[in-house]
Amino acid sequence: MTARQRLSVVMIAKNEAALLPACLDSVSWADEIIVLDSGSSDDTVDIARQAGAQVFHAEAWAGFGKQRQRAQRYASGDMILMIDADERVTPPLRASIEAVLAQPPSGTVYSLSRSNLFLGRFMRHSGWYPDRVMRLYPRALNYNDNLVHESLDTQGAPVVRLEGDLQHLTCRDLIAFQQKQLAYAAAWAQERHQRGKRCGLFSVFTHSLGAFLKTFLLRAGFLDGKQGCLLAVVNAQYTFNKYSALWALNHAADKGRL
Template sequence: MCKVSVIVITRNEEHNIRECLESIKWADEIVVVDSKSEDKTVEIAKKFTEKVFIKDWEGYGQARNFALLQCRNDWVLWLDADERVTPELKREIEKALQSAGNEIAGFSMPRRACFLGTWIKHCGWYPARVVRLFRKEKAKFSEDKVHEKIIIDGKILRLKSDILHYTDPNLEHYLKKLNTYTSLSAEEYIAQQKDFSIFKLVFNPLWIFVRMYIIKLGFLDGVAGFVLCVLSAYHVFIKYAKLWELSRQLKIKS
């Protein structure tokens, strides 16, 4: 059987990290990169692996690329702290790696999300395929501060079993994350010299809601689906509002 290294990036994940690492304790190696958590995340992680690294936060892409450098195995599985590998996915991974030829660089799998205690089946969230298993020498992460992308050089095959994503157990958690992510996105737009657009501020949030709630059948997910679609539109609105704010501040300074 091919040995697998698993990488997990953490910050203040004491409520998630134990179950996350329990779901991957079968792996040959677990690498945790922590961004100076102020809770018991590191203490819990060290019960599962000796390879726990603490470093300053420089963005998701840089953190994951650092984690890759610490892996000793050819095959790497990337997992977030609020995600779980099911026994079915574990068995499918083991079977897939046994037969993977040299031309295979990675595998994608569907991710099923639990939002506010409800498993989301529509809204464009499921089946949301993500590439999470890959050959180390064939992959790298983009340097984006948020919503980093994995760049794979080679053929990607599809697995059937789900990764489980326990995202946003309550609205307070969602809104805290929204504030962080929208700030990072706005700062990244400024760094990329993207101009503010009143059109995008007004119409992009509306389009997100229409796409998720109507086109992607979010209304079939009940109240949780409606809340998710509204908040997703709000997320986009705040992102562009923050871009406007930063752009205006730069103009005043200049």
């Protein structure tokens, strides 16, 4: 009889004391929980340890992709479940994961359906559901090096969809959400600039308008009511911040060459 595969839940965290307890409770059944702390000044570390997690430290920030790589190095399980403090594994998703662990290793990557909260509503449209993310995978695989919007390097492994949702408390506070998006936009622009990507002023506005139309019309954001309308505007604003920041970096570099 094949032994059950061991599961390592892995997460990176900084100042997540408010969200961490519910997250850790939703994965308390895992064989081990690894938390890589990035210099928290609140009770994140104590909460994680009290919940039985193994806590490690890496305060030097090299981007989301490399930070997830660092965290995974401490894991010893056969399978990795990579989650964030603002995510929760629902009972149906747990059942699906347990079924995977009961099977022999296959090298398969599993995608989870993420249900995203936006201002009190779990969105069903707007491109936010089903928000498929590849989070359950063999330990031999890892994340790429992206500073932001990092993703799993599947190396051609087969991908299978799991039943059950991963709840994501994406936006509970609009200002805090936008502050986080602004940081993402800055990292995105810096990464693209370093790769030699350029952006004209016209494309700043066309991309922004396209983001609104894509969310509200093509992805049926209007069916999510008031939140769908607001999300379309927020997505347009985020896109504007990304491309205008890239334009500004390009412009500054061009002036420096004069």
